[in-house]
Amino acid sequence: MTDKGMNKRGKILIVDDNEDVLLSLNMLLKQHVEAIRVVNDPNRIPEFLISFEPDVILLDMNFSRDAISGEEGYAWLSKILEIDPKSVVLFITAYVDTEKAVRAIKAGAVDFIPKPWDNSKLLNTVNSAIQLSFTKHGSIEEEVVERASRDVIGSSPVFQKLLSHCRQVASADANVLVLGENGAGKDVIAHYIHDCSARAGKPFVSIDMGSLSENLFEDELFGHEKGAFTGATSQKVGLVELANGGTLFLDEIGNLSSQMQQKLLTMIEKRQIVRLGSTQVRGIDVRIICATNVPIYECVRNGTFRQDLLYRINTIEFRVPALRERGDDIIELAHYFSSFFARKYGRQMRGFSSQAESLLLNHAWPGNVRELRHTIERAIVMSSSDVIGVDDMRIESMSSQTELKNDSPDVPLKLEELERLAISKAVERANGNLSQAAEMLGITRYALYRKLEKLKL
Secondary structure, eight states: OOSTTOSOOOEEEEEOSOHHHHHHHHHHHTTTSSEEEEESOGGGHHHHHHHTOOSEEEEESOOTTOSSSOHHHHHHHHHHHHHOTTOEEEEEESOOOHHHHHHHHHHTOOEEEESSOOHHHHHHHHHHHHHHHHHHTTOOOTTTSOOGGGGOOOOOHHHHHHHHHHHHHHTTOOOEEEEOOTTSOHHHHHHHHHHTSTTTTSOEEEEEGGGOOHHHHHHHHHEEOTTSSTTOOSOEEOHHHHTTTSEEEEETGGGOOHHHHHHHHHHHHHTEEOOBTOOOOEEOOOEEEEEESSOHHHHHHTTSSOHHHHHHHOSEEEEOOOGGGSTTHHHHHHHHHHHHHHHHTTOOOOEEOHHHHHHHHHSOOTTHHHHHHHHHHHHHHHOSSSEEOHHHHOOOOGGGOOOOOTTOTHHHHHHHHHHHHHHHHHHHHTTTOHHHHHHHHTSOHHHHHHHHHHTTO
16 A cells, blocks of 8 residues: 555454454554454454445454364355455465365455465555455545556656656557566556546556466456356456456466466457356456566567467557666655655654665666665664665665675574664664564564564564
């Protein structure tokens, strides 16, 4: 969730019989959403569905009567969807395997939140679920849906030229292929094209194609009818159908198997879908934007990606420049992230030292904007001053970068020292509150306990 998206929209109901989990999730999410209710007794779910009307439900898969199988979770999922078929449910579980994942998705769950969770990934999952809920309930509005285009930042000529081209083709409604390295901002460009188009007020539905297995591909994209297979206790509208009238963003398109490529090609060519368990053909009206970081033309040459599919998705083609190619955009983005994380962690920051800015400009940024964001967040947590210095960021300039060998005896020592320093700083910042310190570090409280014991802190 970005700073611009923190208008505290979306109501979350968390159902788990572990009080520590309820506390941790409540603390993490309360600054990002409109309202949260927590309940440790699943029998109260119907009451909260009526009185609270949550947009997203975080549901424990295994309650005290059944610690592993997840049957209680499946039963309550079915009950929730019986009360409100449009409910958006995320399972919380420490026991995830492929069979359970397939069964849960087919039964109507949107996604999993593993225990322990990664804070950043959890926030992204919850944010996507909130957007999906708004879409399902027909209340998707520009001020409600987080628009990545609001965070389109960069004044460099190469980036401004890209944005100009995006605006130029936005109204053409042609399919677009966005190429670029990991973390360069391909999703930001996709959002920008959507927001500059006539479809701006309609849904923007993003699908991570790389995370879909062949077992879930059709169900996730096209949906299913009640009774289509064992466990299909309710109707499910697929993501393609949810995007109708708007934009369908297919991320990591280069990772699809040949069978999945064929199904996608058929959908694009015919502009039609058929839900699993149905014979009814449904027409779709979507603008398709695809993205990949793989060398797609090389994949066509070696036969791992269909040439006819490539021709269907690359009517217009853009390449997002790597961060190292964007010059002073690095500083502009760094200041933006610094302001954002300073507000998040309650810090008063005055910016960067001149040496720190020089270091930012000289770093290679192999992880691009995503790496820069994480670097600045870590610096805000680690800094003991109101000015971010070189030591706060823990990066090396391109001229001084050296590759450490795996067998170097210094590697474990350095990593342990960094970990010890990060934990000490976080606990100090949180005034001894271990839950807050764990949140700053992006780990669970239990993980923090283990590290404190291991490092003898």
